Amino acid sequence: MNCENYQTLLSDFVDGALPAEDCTRLELHLSSCRDCTDARNDLSVIIDFCREQRGVYDPVPNQQAMWLRISNLIEAENGSANQVQAPTPETGWLFRLMHRSFSFGQLAGAVGAAVVIVTMATAFSVYRVANVAPSMRMPDIRTSVGSGATIDDRIRQQQETIAYWNQRVELNKARWNPQMRETFERNLGVIDAAVNDSIEQLKVNPHDAVSEDILNDALNDKVALLKEFSDL
Amino acid sequence: MKLFASDNRTQLKVLSAVFAVVIVLAAFDSAFAQQKISRRFPAPKNVRFELKNVTGTITVETWDRDEIQVTALMDNRKATFNPRQTESGLVIDIVGDNRGRNDVGDMNFKIQLPSRSSVDLETRSGQIKVQNVQGDLVRAHIWTSGDIQMLGVNAARVFASNTSGDIFFDGEFVSGGTYEFKSGRGTISLQLPASCGFHLVATSSVKRISMGPFWDERRMQLLGEGRRITGDVGDGRASVTITNYQGEIKFFRR
Numbered sequence: 001m002n003c004e005n006y007q008t009l010l011s012d013f014v015d016g017a018l019p020a021e022d023c024t025r026l027e028l029h030l031s032s033c034r035d036c037t038d039a040r041n042d043l044s045v046i047i048d049f050c051r052e053q054r055g056v057y058d059p060v061p062n063q064q065a066m067w068l069r070i071s072n073l074i075e076a077e078n079g080s081a082n083q084v085q086a087p088t089p090e091t092g093w094l095f096r097l098m099h100r101s102f103s104f105g106q107l108a109g110a111v112g113a114a115v116v117i118v119t120m121a122t123a124f125s126v127y128r129v130a131n132v133a134p135s136m137r138m139p140d141i142r143t144s145v146g147s148g149a150t151i152d153d154r155i156r157q158q159q160e161t162i163a164y165w166n167q168r169v170e171l172n173k174a175r176w177n178p179q180m181r182e183t184f185e186r187n188l189g190v191i192d193a194a195v196n197d198s199i200e201q202l203k204v205n206p207h208d209a210v211s212e213d214i215l216n217d218a219l220n221d222k223v224a225l226l227k228e229f230s231d232l
Numbered sequence: 233m234k235l236f237a238s239d240n241r242t243q244l245k246v247l248s249a250v251f252a253v254v255i256v257l258a259a260f261d262s263a264f265a266q267q268k269i270s271r272r273f274p275a276p277k278n279v280r281f282e283l284k285n286v287t288g289t290i291t292v293e294t295w296d297r298d299e300i301q302v303t304a305l306m307d308n309r310k311a312t313f314n315p316r317q318t319e320s321g322l323v324i325d326i327v328g329d330n331r332g333r334n335d336v337g338d339m340n341f342k343i344q345l346p347s348r349s350s351v352d353l354e355t356r357s358g359q360i361k362v363q364n365v366q367g368d369l370v371r372a373h374i375w376t377s378g379d380i381q382m383l384g385v386n387a388a389r390v391f392a393s394n395t396s397g398d399i400f401f402d403g404e405f406v407s408g409g410t411y412e413f414k415s416g417r418g419t420i421s422l423q424l425p426a427s428c429g430f431h432l433v434a435t436s437s438v439k440r441i442s443m444g445p446f447w448d449e450r451r452m453q454l455l456g457e458g459r460r461i462t463g464d465v466g467d468g469r470a471s472v473t474i475t476n477y478q479g480e481i482k483f484f485r486r
Contacts, residue, residue, distance in 0.1 A: 187376040190416040194477035210456030
């Protein structure tokens with residue numbers, strides 16, 4: 001079995017529902033495969049998180065009233081959609097087109113015309129792409145770094161991941177010994193300093209590829225560090 | 233006038249004896265709180281050794297025997313230590329074996345293995361020292377603080393990374409090999425023979441990259457106002473990437 005096959009067994013394995021024979025094979029594989037071990041750990045973290053969060057949501061004060069409001073909203077939206085979209089036989093050209101009958105010759109001519117148009121459009125597009133100036137080509141990731149939106153988007157995406165793992169770390173941090181906590185905080189500070197420095201550099205020079213590389217590295221390192229310490 | 237009555241002297245003697253016994257017991261307790269375990273495992277050619285530790289020192293040395301000897305000195309006798317033999321070699325996962333426990337304490341390892349071994353070491357904090365390994369892979373990763381020393385290493389793939397602490401590499405680069413060194417805050421030093429050849433991408437945010445005798449202005453260029461140096465040394469066939477967020481990068485000729 002390959003890794004993909006083993007990973008399909010992980011869910012049952014974590015639930016303790018895997019037959020003993022498969023369990024033994026999977027454990028043997030996990031002992032030698034880092035990717036599958038990581039997948040197992042990720043799955044365990046997700047299941048633990050769900051178990052911890054179970055039952056924290058308060059019940060709705062009046063469920064019957066809430067369902068009535070939802071039902072009314074759906075009906076209102078359906079009604080307005082029908083009013084807007086229903087074509088009248090007198091005015092809808094699409095309606096008239098769909099309900100008109102065509103001869104075989106007319107249909108064959110229409111298909112032929114469509115094939116010719118599509119072929120010409122494709123050939124023209126290929127010609128344009130092949131002859132366009134280098135500066136007009138699609139920018140790769142490295143050159144698009146200069147735009148502030150790209151960096152912000154990337155940081156925002158990473159921050160969401162960081163927030164998730166940070167929450168996991170905070171849940172467990174109280175159990176750590178003071179020395180471990182101090183070591184973790186100090187090293188996280190080192191990475192945060194690298195993140196902040198590179199962001200400052202990019203504000204001054206948005207086209208700075210070196211700062212962008214450092215920022216990417218530092219954000220990835222931060223996620224990895226939080227992930228590693230989340231199950232401590 | 234007597235300073236102590238005879239009864240008082242007796243009491244004093246008894247108290248002294250009890251105090252001495254307590255001190256001896258305390259000394260014994262601290263001596264035996266640590267546990268030393270030593271195990272040997274058969275090692276096929278090109279064996280792969282993996283160790284994932286929590287905290288403590290890891291020292292890897294080579295020897296002429298076809299076996300791996302693992303010596304572990306554990307602060308906490310209750311910590312679990314369960315080496316597993318796999319098809320490719322030996323795996324020790326202290327993190328996995330002690331998951332959910334917060335009293336693992338320091339575990340210091342000394343590993344002796346054949347020189348043609350691959351070594352993959354990881355710890356959350358502590359020192360890592362690897363000597364004379366010449367297998368395919370040498371990887372040393374410290375998640376937080378700790379120094380990494382690689383001496384006499386001659387492997388096709390070498391990775392050394394930490395967040396705080398120095399990294400020192402003294403070895404050779406194999407043609408076509410891949411070498412990555414990364415630190416958050418610490419000095420990365422590479423001591424290489426004059427004949428070595430590699431393509432370099434070295435980045436230091438604080439602009440402190442010292443190429444020493446390997447600097448060649450015709451074949452190297454400074455980028456990002458001196459925060460990055462790229463270029464070839466010798467035949468340029470090995471790929472070397474060095475990143476340091478807040479520390480220095482130094483090259484020395486052996």
